[in-house]
Amino acid sequence: MNAPLVAVAHGSRDPRSAATIHALMDVVRAMRPDLDVRTAFLDLSAPRLGDVLGAVHGDGHREAVVVPLLLGRAFHARVDVPAAVADVQQRLPRFRVHTSDVLGPDSRLDEAAWERLAQTGVRADDPELGVVLAGAGSSHDPANRLVADVAARWQARTSWAGAVAAFAAAADPDVPAAVADLRARGARRFAVASWFLAPGLLPDRIIRLAREHTGEPVLAEPMADHPGVAELVLQRYADALAAASHPAEYPRAQ
Structure with a gap:
């Protein structure tokens, strides 16, 4: 058994x-x-x-x-x-x-988050797009680096203005800082990818801040x-x- x-x-x-x-x-x-x-x-x-x-x-x-x-x-x-x-x-x-x-970390998580973002219609060859990969955030630095490493890999495989990690709590950068960074790189449109398994209070905080600082960003679903x-x-x-x-x-x- x-x-x-x-x-x-x-x-x-x-x-x-x-x-x-x-x-x-x-x-x-x-x-x-x-x-x-x-x-x-x-x-x-x-x-x-x-x-x-x-x-x-x-x-x-x-x-x-x-x-x-x-x-x-x-x-x-x-x-x-x-x-x-x-x-x-x-x-x-x-x-x-x-x-x-x-x-x-595992490549299957990378691909799940990537596919959820792709399902919104975001294109990899958009040079004016800035992508925020949003995670919960932790006082344990390796957990935050994992998310930042995924964003860096996405940046390397696209023509986007930028892809950066942002965190809902306990770690930097937060969403406003991430958006400011992407604007400085030339982003004119924004998307929020989800490094969350499920919806909840922290993903909602990310979405609220993204809307406050970008207007109407493209929002990807959690990996779920x-x-x-x-x-x-x-x-x-x-x-x-x-x-x-x-x-x-x-x-x-x-």
């Missing part, structure tokens, strides 16, 4: 966020109908990770794989997820819980239920199981 896959997202007070995560997991289930796939949240949404893992154990499973639906190894990945798993392991010491790496993201979730699941069987061959990312 395959170990169940328990995907855990951060959670949000915005009901659109949980609905989008559930839609993503429906795509995962369609790709692996043989697999028991469950959805959990760290905070603000239900069900919580500990409750879902407890239910998996209660259904008779001896192990599970937790896949954090997080784009980088910031605070939630380094602290919140391990703490929630440790609490379950303390209560259920014979129940094995394997935790996969986070989703990013893109097939490449679903494939990545399944890859992280498989990697975690392989690491549990052969730990020396699968060192965890730091």
Whole structure:
């Protein structure tokens, strides 16, 4: 029997966020109908990770794989997820819980965000276009650099006036600074690409600021239920199981 896959997202007070995560997991289930796939949240949404893992154990499973639906190894990945798993392991010491790496960095995320932007009709050969790649922002610098690196790769493959990362909180540049940078490079039109899995309060903040500073920018949807993201979730699941069987061959990312 395959170990169940328990995907855990951060959670949000915005009901659109949980609905989008559930839609993503429906795509995962369609790709692996043989697999028991469950959805959990760290905070603000239900069900919580500990409750879902407890239910998996209660259904008779001896192990599970937790896949954090997080784009980088910031605070939630380094602290919140391990703490929630440790609490379950303390209560259920014979129940094995394997935790996969986070989703990013991975080229499938780059392509998912790129395709969402392309779906708006944005062209790669528009020299007057400035693109803001919007992320949540973190006090953990590597998580922010991941987004900036994606923007730099996009810049290299296009004729745009510029592509820069901007963050909703906790990191620079913010949206006004990013727009000012793009204007200085010659941008006359603007688009906002999404380095978010789901809609919510932080993406809405990005959109509001972008409208205040650019008028009516082109707005891309979050990566959400893109097939490449679903494939990545399944890859992280498989990697975690392989690491549990052969730990020396699968060192965890730091």
